[in-house]
Amino acid sequence: xxxxIVITSGxxxxxxxxxxxxxxxxxxxxxxxxxxxDTDIGLRNLDVVMxxxxxxxxxxxxxxxxxxxMHQAVVKDKRFDDxxxxxxxxxxxxxxAVTPEQMKKLVDELKQDxxxxxxxxxxGIEQGYKNAVAGADKAIVVTTPEVSAVRDADRIIGLLEKExxxxxPKLIINRIRSHMMKNGDMLDVxxxxxxxxxxxxxxxxxxxxxxxxxxxxxxxxxxxNSKASVAYRNIARxxxxxxxxxxxxxxxxxxxxxxxxxxxxxx
Amino acid sequence: xxxxxxxxxxxxxxxxxxxxxxxxxxxxxxxxxxxxxxENSRSVEDRLLSVRVQVGNRYLTEEQQEELKELIRxxxxxxxxxxxxxVITKEEAEKQKEENExxxxxxxxxxxxxxxxxxxxxxxxxxxxxxxxMAGGNIFIMGALKGIAHAGCHxxxxxxxxxxxxxxxxxxxxxxxxxxxxxxxxxxxREMECAYIDENDQITVDRLQVxxxxxxxxxxxxxxx
Numbered sequence: 001x002x003x004x005i006v007i008t009s010g011x012x013x014x015x016x017x018x019x020x021x022x023x024x025x026x027x028x029x030x031x032x033x034x035x036x037x038d039t040d041i042g043l044r045n046l047d048v049v050m051x052x053x054x055x056x057x058x059x060x061x062x063x064x065x066x067x068x069x070m071h072q073a074v075v076k077d078k079r080f081d082d083x084x085x086x087x088x089x090x091x092x093x094x095x096x097a098v099t100p101e102q103m104k105k106l107v108d109e110l111k112q113d114x115x116x117x118x119x120x121x122x123x124g125i126e127q128g129y130k131n132a133v134a135g136a137d138k139a140i141v142v143t144t145p146e147v148s149a150v151r152d153a154d155r156i157i158g159l160l161e162k163e164x165x166x167x168x169p170k171l172i173i174n175r176i177r178s179h180m181m182k183n184g185d186m187l188d189v190x191x192x193x194x195x196x197x198x199x200x201x202x203x204x205x206x207x208x209x210x211x212x213x214x215x216x217x218x219x220x221x222x223x224x225n226s227k228a229s230v231a232y233r234n235i236a237r238x239x240x241x242x243x244x245x246x247x248x249x250x251x252x253x254x255x256x257x258x259x260x261x262x263x264x265x266x267x
Numbered sequence: 268x269x270x271x272x273x274x275x276x277x278x279x280x281x282x283x284x285x286x287x288x289x290x291x292x293x294x295x296x297x298x299x300x301x302x303x304x305x306e307n308s309r310s311v312e313d314r315l316l317s318v319r320v321q322v323g324n325r326y327l328t329e330e331q332q333e334e335l336k337e338l339i340r341x342x343x344x345x346x347x348x349x350x351x352x353x354v355i356t357k358e359e360a361e362k363q364k365e366e367n368e369x370x371x372x373x374x375x376x377x378x379x380x381x382x383x384x385x386x387x388x389x390x391x392x393x394x395x396x397x398x399x400x401m402a403g404g405n406i407f408i409m410g411a412l413k414g415i416a417h418a419g420c421h422x423x424x425x426x427x428x429x430x431x432x433x434x435x436x437x438x439x440x441x442x443x444x445x446x447x448x449x450x451x452x453x454x455x456x457r458e459m460e461c462a463y464i465d466e467n468d469q470i471t472v473d474r475l476q477v478x479x480x481x482x483x484x485x486x487x488x489x490x491x492x
Contacts, residue, residue, distance in 0.1 A: 151378055151396060151397060152378075154377045154378040154395050154396070154397065154398075155377060155378040155379045155397065157377055158377030158378065158379055158380045158398075159379075161377075195393075195395065196395075197375050197392075197393070
């Protein structure tokens with residue numbers, strides 16, 4: 001019996017889809033059977049980020065309405081050997097095409113076959129959000145170090161706390177720019193965590209490579225040399241229960257001079 | 268032989284008091300009150316006298332109270348100052364209890380959430396921006412107040428708001444509103460503060476310690492030294 005994790009944020013554009021794609025990929029890299037579910041009906045793009053767009057034949061609404069079987073609708077990711085799948089959202093209907101009860105049934109069905117179901121939630125707190133949360137056991141709230149995103153995350157956490165079947169949500173702080181945080185121009189990690197008072201499960205630095213990778217339909221988590229990739233892999237390991245320390249934010253200055261300075265304790 | 272009279276008028280140093288017996292029927296009582304007030308009518312006096320009515324262990328509904336007031340007013344140049352009874356209904360008792368209770372809540376009030384209590388509120392947690400706490404009485408927050416707090420929301424101007432960290436977006440007490448300055452002064456610490464309505468009808472924020480002088484009745488401790 002698998003576990004369903006919903007990735008949500010309230011605010012749009014903070015990186016829910018990217019996070020879903022990469023956390024799912026990183027879990028698959030750890031050898032787990034993962035199914036990504038896109039619940040953003042009408043505005044799907046998890047398939048694009050995963051590079052699976054042109055393999056879609058059936059979608060979530062087709063499954064719910066009984067036009068196809070589940071195994072016909074899920075798209076297999078060829079980069080993995082039978083580990084990573086995607087259940088795409090429909091592009092032609094809208095959020096009202098599915099009810100929370102139907103979603104719960106669908107996720108329960110998926111839980112029989114997969115270790116992890118990663119549900120990508122649409123922005124907002126309306127029907128789409130309710131559908132995405134209906135079948136979830138756990139929740140991850142994504143935010144960026146901006147006041148508006150933190151405010152919406154706070155609202156979403158309040159709503160998630162009311163859901164009886166969902167465990168206390170965990171927090172990912174995305175798109176961190178270390179120099180801005182250091183200068184105090186951006187909320188820092190401790191400030192956000194204290195404000196939202198939930199557990200932090202990972203921080204991801206702002207990295208151009210992430211955008212490049214998702215434009216190519218290749219989740220960054222597949223590229224072991226990127227800092228963001230390590231961050232997503234660490235998040236996956238924490239989901240699996242490992243205690244992994246947070247990545248240091250500042251880029252280590254490798255110069256001899258700075259090492260000397262450090263040695264002498266000069267700031 | 269008729270038992271003791273059901274209506275007695277007593278003069279005290281505070282004025283007249285009408286004692287209405289509680290062991291007869293309401294109808295009987297009304298009749299006797301009517302008779303009593305008619306017989307020693309001293310209509311020469313045109314000065315209005317206020318009386319207090321004691322009804323003992325009798326419960327009077329709103330209409331009955333009005334009826335008695337009306338009756339007394341008609342008969343004489345008397346005005347009913349108050350009607351006091353030893354009994355109240357369960358609902359009234361319940362309400363009184365709620366109003367005098369301190370409700371403790373341990374949670375974070377997040378954006379979009381509203382927490383409302385009838386009496387005093389003791390919140391063990393924060394009020395985040397966009398969150399609201401309301402209380403009929405005082406509000407005590409053992410955490411950061413960054414949202415809206417509305418104390419005395421049914422009109423109690425004596426109500427206060429106290430917080431460990433006072434950085435509200437708005438403070439409301441009764442019908443007064445005070446909002447944070449547009450430019451936040453980060454340099455100020457704003458720890459352990461309280462808000463109250465001052466003599467100019469304005470909400471003022473001050474050190475927590477001033478409350479013991481300004482609102483001594485917040486202390487509920489009986490006796491002791």
